[in-house]
Amino acid sequence: MEARPDDIEKRLAEAIQRGRTRGAEYVDARFMVCGQEIYQVKNGAISKLEVAATNGLGVRVLVGGYWGFAATPGAMSKDIDALVDSAIELAKAARLTNGEPLKWVPGPAYRGTYRSPVSIHPAGITPDTKIALLLDADSRIASLAEIKTRRSHLGFYYTDKWFANSEGSFIEQSIVESGGSIYIVAVGNGDAQLRAYPELMGDEVQSGWEFIERLDLPGNARRTGEEAVALLTADECPSGEIDVILGGSQLALQVHESCGHPSELDRVLGVEADVAGTSFLTLDGLGSRKYGSPEVTITADATLAGGLGSFGWDDEGTPAQCRTLIDRGIHSSYLTSRQYTLPDGNSGGNARACDWAKPPIVRMTNINLLPGTASLPDIIADTKYGLYFDGQKTWSIDDRRLNFAFGCQAAWEIVNGKVGRLLKNPSYTGITPVVWGSCDAVAGPESWRIWGLTGCGKGAPMQNLHVGHGTSQARFRRLKVGVSR
Numbered sequence: 001m002e003a004r005p006d007d008i009e010k011r012l013a014e015a016i017q018r019g020r021t022r023g024a025e026y027v028d029a030r031f032m033v034c035g036q037e038i039y040q041v042k043n044g045a046i047s048k049l050e051v052a053a054t055n056g057l058g059v060r061v062l063v064g065g066y067w068g069f070a071a072t073p074g075a076m077s078k079d080i081d082a083l084v085d086s087a088i089e090l091a092k093a094a095r096l097t098n099g100e101p102l103k104w105v106p107g108p109a110y111r112g113t114y115r116s117p118v119s120i121h122p123a124g125i126t127p128d129t130k131i132a133l134l135l136d137a138d139s140r141i142a143s144l145a146e147i148k149t150r151r152s153h154l155g156f157y158y159t160d161k162w163f164a165n166s167e168g169s170f171i172e173q174s175i176v177e178s179g180g181s182i183y184i185v186a187v188g189n190g191d192a193q194l195r196a197y198p199e200l201m202g203d204e205v206q207s208g209w210e211f212i213e214r215l216d217l218p219g220n221a222r223r224t225g226e227e228a229v230a231l232l233t234a235d236e237c238p239s240g241e242i243d244v245i246l247g248g249s250q251l252a253l254q255v256h257e258s259c260g261h262p263s264e265l266d267r268v269l270g271v272e273a274d275v276a277g278t279s280f281l282t283l284d285g286l287g288s289r290k291y292g293s294p295e296v297t298i299t300a301d302a303t304l305a306g307g308l309g310s311f312g313w314d315d316e317g318t319p320a321q322c323r324t325l326i327d328r329g330i331h332s333s334y335l336t337s338r339q340y341t342l343p344d345g346n347s348g349g350n351a352r353a354c355d356w357a358k359p360p361i362v363r364m365t366n367i368n369l370l371p372g373t374a375s376l377p378d379i380i381a382d383t384k385y386g387l388y389f390d391g392q393k394t395w396s397i398d399d400r401r402l403n404f405a406f407g408c409q410a411a412w413e414i415v416n417g418k419v420g421r422l423l424k425n426p427s428y429t430g431i432t433p434v435v436w437g438s439c440d441a442v443a444g445p446e447s448w449r450i451w452g453l454t455g456c457g458k459g460a461p462m463q464n465l466h467v468g469h470g471t472s473q474a475r476f477r478r479l480k481v482g483v484s485r
Contacts, residue, residue: 004172005031005162011076012164015059018084020166024061024091026104027084028165030315031057031076032356035158037122041134042151044142049127053158056356059084063091065101069359105345107338109168110319114312116176117305118208122156125209130154137182137217141225146232149185150225152217153202154178155454157466161315161356169317177308177466178211179204179452182221186228193231193424195409197224199249200392204452204466205306227410230422237411237426241478243386244428245379250408251369252451252469253392258432259291259298260367260467262401263325264350264458265334265341272361274460277399280432281331286342289331292436295372295474298326300335302349302365307468308452309365316360318349325367329437337362354463361459366450368470372442376473379441381417387481388412388419389426405429427482435476443472 005011012029019027033055040048058071061084068091070083095101134152141150157177164170181202185194194200197220205211246254262279266272281289302320304310311320316338323333336342337351340362351360380388391409398404411426412419450470457464 005076008076008162009164009170011080012162012170015057015080015084016164016166018081019059019061019088022085022088024063024088026062026166027059028163028316029057029059030161030163030353030356031055032159032161034355037156039127039130039134039154040151041131041138043149044135044138046131047151054355057083058353058356058359059087060359061087061091062102062104063088064095065103066091066094066099067102067359068092068094071357102339105338107167107318110313110317111170112312114173116174116206118176120209121176122178122209123158133212133217137221140218140221141184144186144225144229146186146188146229147184147225148187149183151183152180153183154180154212155202155204157204157454163313163315163317165317167317171313171317173312175206175311176208177204177452178207178209180212180215180217182217182224184225184228186232188232191232193228194393195224195228195231196391197221199451200409201453201455204308204454205450206308206310207306231410231424234422234424237387237423237481239482242481243383243475243477244479244481245383245386245388245414245473245475247388247390248447248449248471248473249451250389250392250406251471251474253395254406255298255367255369255469255471256364256453256456256467257395257397258401258404258436259325260364263300263335264362265336266362268334269340272459273399275457275462277401280400280402281334285331287330287332290329290437291326291331291433292329293439294328295439295442296326296329296436297324297370299324299368299370300348300350300365301368304366304450304468304470307366307450307470308454308466309468314349314351314360315353316347316351318347318351321349323348335362335364352465354465358461358463361463363458363465364456364467366468366470369442369474371445371448371472373444374441376443376447379443379473379475380414380419382441383414383417383475386414386475387423387426388414389428402432404432429480429482435479438477438479439474440477441475443474447472
């Protein structure tokens with residue numbers, strides 16, 4: 001954890017007292033230190049080496065039912081009274097919008113500490129060691145002549161935050177995230193193909209250097225490069241209505257786009273539509289709408305060890321929790337905050353901010369497709385003719401999160417329960433409840449893992465947040481398969 005700023009609890013209490021004195025019915029204050037290390041090697045040379053950190057204080061006040069938020073960079077020694085006064089004036093100005101005032105329901109006070117599970121802190125590993133690992137991975141594919149772009153990457157993110165509110169909460173949290181990837185483009189035979197490990201957008205978890213060791217980028221580099229080269233001469237993926245088994249990382253992206261975003265209650269209510277649009281999961285269908293087959297249960301779980309969406313308390317001071325969004329195919333809940341709640345008035349702990357300079361909004365935590373009971377080999381053996389899709393490549397979805405199209409990196413043909421030839425340019429399209437309704441098998445816990453995404457965008461101004469998705473593999477009957485280039 002970052003060295004504890006001097007008198008941090010006292011200074012946050014001063015901000016809260018100032019807000020209360022100025023007439024705010026609720027105040028919260030959040031001091032954060034955010035750091036990152038980014039290392040990248042491209043075609044045998046260092047292409048990026050970035051070590052950066054920032055810190056600052058954000059204060060949010062509720063005055064007459066309207067929010068005001070102000071933030072300032074730097075240490076806690078700055079003029080807190082002036083910062084709080086700015087937030088107060090913004091809240092008063094918000095009344096001119098004629099929006100409906102918020103009826104704030106007081107909550108309990110929480111005190112506690114949360115720390116990511118870390119065995120080997122990445123900050124203790126020298127930059128030379130990190131670069132050497134990437135150069136090692138790069139060297140193992142350099143001899144493949146068809147590969148024109150080879151890029152390896154490591155990323156480490158550190159967040160320390162101290163939160164207090166006028167209800168008496170004081171919370172300390174320290175989060176460490178680690179991850180990496182290999183990205184390869186092969187060119188030949190009048191074609192270009194990409195392959196990535198473990199995934200196109202990388203993979204990060206709340207963990208330390210031990211995750212990088214398990215990821216083993218050098219040990220997986222050659223295989224990944226050879227698959228990219230093999231795709232150049234592979235047959236095209238067929239088109240039609242075909243049974244498809246989706247790999248875990250592709251399912252993570254599908255869960256993100258077709259369940260995570262439409263489950264955000266502020267989108268459902270129409271008060272948020274930036275970047276990802278609104279939602280088809282309207283309130284009138286809660287508890288009865290069929291989202292998918294009985295095989296499909298999806299949760300929002302901020303308590304999972306290792307997930308990028310895990311924490312002890314959200315940025316409103318609500319404890320981490322697990323909620324079932326889709327219960328055996330039936331829509332059962334939403335992602336909620338203390339402002340945007342269901343009639344029970346309870347927050348799901350989904351209020352999150354990307355840094356100290358932004359207010360919290362409704363965001364995903366770890367959105368997970370729970371494992372089934374079948375093994376992946378059993379699902380394959382039970383497939384007379386089908387395809388196995390692996391790797392994220394392209395994606396598109398409409399602004400209600402209904403109609404979507406995904407392109408994947410590679411496919412393998414399945415004939416009479418046996419995995420056969422490699423195929424290139426696989427893609428599929430569908431309508432969210434129709435596709436999830438066709439899911440008839442989900443692989444079990446032995447195939448289930450958490451994937452990390454560090455670029456989930458939402459809001460204006462934009463907030464890029466880190467989220468997690470737990471998946472195994474799953475089979476979808478008669479999926480509409482096409483060709484993606």
